[in-house]
Amino acid sequence: MVRSLNPLQTAAMEKIGSGGLLAMPEININRVICIWLADRYDVKSQTILIQDKSLPITLWDVQCILDIPAEGPVISKLPPLITEDYKIYSRYKDGESKNISLISLQETILEESKQSEINEEDFIRRMMFFTIGYILCPTTKAHVSSSYLPLLRDVTKIHTINWASLTREHLCDCLKEFKGGLKNIEGNLPLLQCWYWEHVKAVNSEFCNINYNGRQIPLISFWNAANVRLRNKYDCRTAEGGGGIEEAPFIVTGDEATETDDNNKTIAERLRGQFGRTVKPSYQTQSDFIFYKHNKKTFEPKIQISNSGSANLGLTLKDKITINYILQSEKTKVLASIQDIELSRAHLLPLVIEAYTELINDNQQGHTRQYGSALIEKETQVQVWCAVGKTRGKPSKRYIESRSTFAQRYMVHDMVFLPINRDKSHWYVIVINARCQEIQILDSMQMQPQWYNASEDIKNLINGVAKYIDYTVKERPVPTSWTDTNVAKWPLCPKSVPQQKDSWSCGLNALKFMETWDGKELTSDFLNMEPNEVFRLKVAANLINTTLNIVLAVHDDIRRLHSENSSTSEVTMKL
Known part of the structure; x- marks a missing residue:
């Protein structure tokens, strides 16, 4: 049908931000793959388990795959119908069935495509009804539910609606119903299938030689008949998801060292990295995307970063020298030791959050935030609290006393920041705020409130902390400003924070949140911080150059290199 639309109809779809849907090729749904994915769907976390990794279907995924609007409030519940909606309904319903029939919509749209003029408002509504019923929120029924009428009430505002959230929420609901026993799997199956193909890529396989370079959004347009045949052949040979996962790389990587996260850029511009190719987040660039292992030679491009470059904004000469030093060091060499946390090049990525929390605590020592004092906890201790909250029975007296020392520290602060690494793939922050109770x-990839309420990690974490707060109050009280210590009864409150535009910066955002959250909002310091592509470099440099680092030999090396290059205007960084 899309190929039959005339230029006026095509322009109308582009006008409302849905032009990407017109690039969808004809895709045969592989129901074996879709059912295989649905069986691995976890209802509570809204993630799909693939190769021991729990991967969410994010709004960023939907935006990249379908190129539909993904901004604005998440649509978890449709607005109620009003009198005006019923009037609209009567204009588009089928005379015989008294429903908004998909066949009737299609026939009318195709008939209008032959005309030299169109009623733009009517066409947009019909096309969006058809899109909802056929692509975004399909069911086994041959008509579109009238419950979607409020979304199409004002045609001039259709482009402001978060259509990505609508199709994602509907797909998650359908996967939930399928897990609950529904025989037929419903929802946006082209999205689900394409999401799988984009997250689990067959790279350099003897069965599948798909070239992923040079692509643009909508990514679904890449999956034409030829590429789908290749991919299906691969999936049949590998039993829908065999293969291994590449190790996550060092914190500074070649492809993303100069990548920008400029909010003013279009999605396509953000996806296209240096050399003009499309950069799709992957495990090779620190994200949720999975690549099968392959025997590909490592390519190390030399990248020059001069003092005037935009990617160099905020980097001092010492920072650049330090990054070079890190990159040229052996993987096992200890570069920093901070509060018994040893950092080598190989371990810098997984341990950076742990070590950087110590820097934040050190920098804010003696300073109080606007709504009270703050303590940043280590992620390893967060894991302990989760284990404690899950465990039943009473531990030994010695263990209780050792854990209660942590609770005592908490109770002399107004806020306690607890970084969580969900399924080793996404960082976010829990704040125990005693003043607000x-x-x-603080999550840069915010989920629905019900997801947090159902999260076992959060439940176990809070229960673990609550156990020892309760013990401390009864057995080892300390002077505190806390007026309510029943932490387990405090409400969960997801806060509005900037949302990441990529699949790799969650850890950096978590650090920024912990450094600038004042108890009620992010301070202006957050806006003044370096963009993430620079901040990630500064984090590495700061960890090495901090006075908390007791590896003195590394400090000596950095000072020597800094002295030797103090008159240099350019530093070549081999990333």
Whole structure:
């Protein structure tokens, strides 16, 4: 049908931000793959388990795959119908069935495509009804539910609606119903299938030689009949998901060292990295995307970063020298030791959050934030609290006393920041805020409130902390400003924070949140911080150059290199 639309109809779809849907090729749904994915769907976390990794279907995924609007409030519940909606309904319903029939919509759209003029408002509504019923929120029924009428009430505002969230929420609901026993799997199956193909890529396989370079959004347009045949052949040979996962790389990588996260850029511009190719987040660039292992030679491009470059904004000469030093060091060489946390090049990525929290605590020592004092906890201790919250029975007296020392530290602060690494793939922050008496959630990839309420990690974490707060109050009290110590009863409150535009910066955002959250909002310091592609470099440099680092030999090397290059205007960084 799309190929039959005339230029006026095509322009109308582009006008409302849905032009990407017109690039969808004809895709045969592989129901074996879709059912295989649905069986691995976890209802509570809204993630799909693939190769021991729990991967969410994010709004960023939907935006990249379908190129539909993904901004604005998440649509978890449709608005109620009003009198005006019923009037609209009567204009588009089928005379015989008294429903908004998909066949009737299609026939009318095709008939209008032959005309030299169109009623733009009517066409947009019909096309969006058809899109909802056929692509975004399909069911086994041959008509579109009238419950979607409020979304199409004002045609001039259709482009402001978060259509990505609508199709994602509907797909998750359908996967939930399928897990609950529904025989037929419903929802946006082209999205689900393409999401799988994009997250689990067959790279350099003897069965599948798909070239992923040079692509643009919508990514679904890449999956034409030829590429789908290749991919299906591969999936049949590998039993829908065999293969291994590449190790996550060092914190500074070649492809993303100069990548920008400029909010003013279009999605396509953000996806296209240096050399003009499309950069799709992957495990090779620190994200949720999975690549099968392959025997590909490592390519190390030399990248020059001069003092005037935009990617160099905020980097001092010492920072650049330090990054070079890190990159040229052996993987096992200890570069920093901070509060018994040893950092080598190989371990810098997984341990960077742990070590950087110590820097934040050190920098804010003696300073109080606007709504109270703050303590940043280590992620390893967060894991302990989760284990404690899950465990039943009473531990030994010695263990209780050792854990209660942590609770005592908490109770002399107004806020306690607890970084969580969900399934080793996404960082976010829990804040125990004693002044507000609430459990605040700072997440750069915010989920629905019900997801946090159902999260076993959060439940176990809060229960673990609550156990030892309760013990401390009863057995080892300390002077505190806390007026309510029943932490387990405090409400969960997801806070509005900037949302990431990529699949790799969650850890950096978590660090920024912990450094600039004042108890009620992010301070202006957050806006003044370096963009993430620079901040990630500064994090590495700061960890090495901090006075908390007791590896003195590394400090000596950096000072020597800094002295030797103090008159240099350019530093070549081999990333």
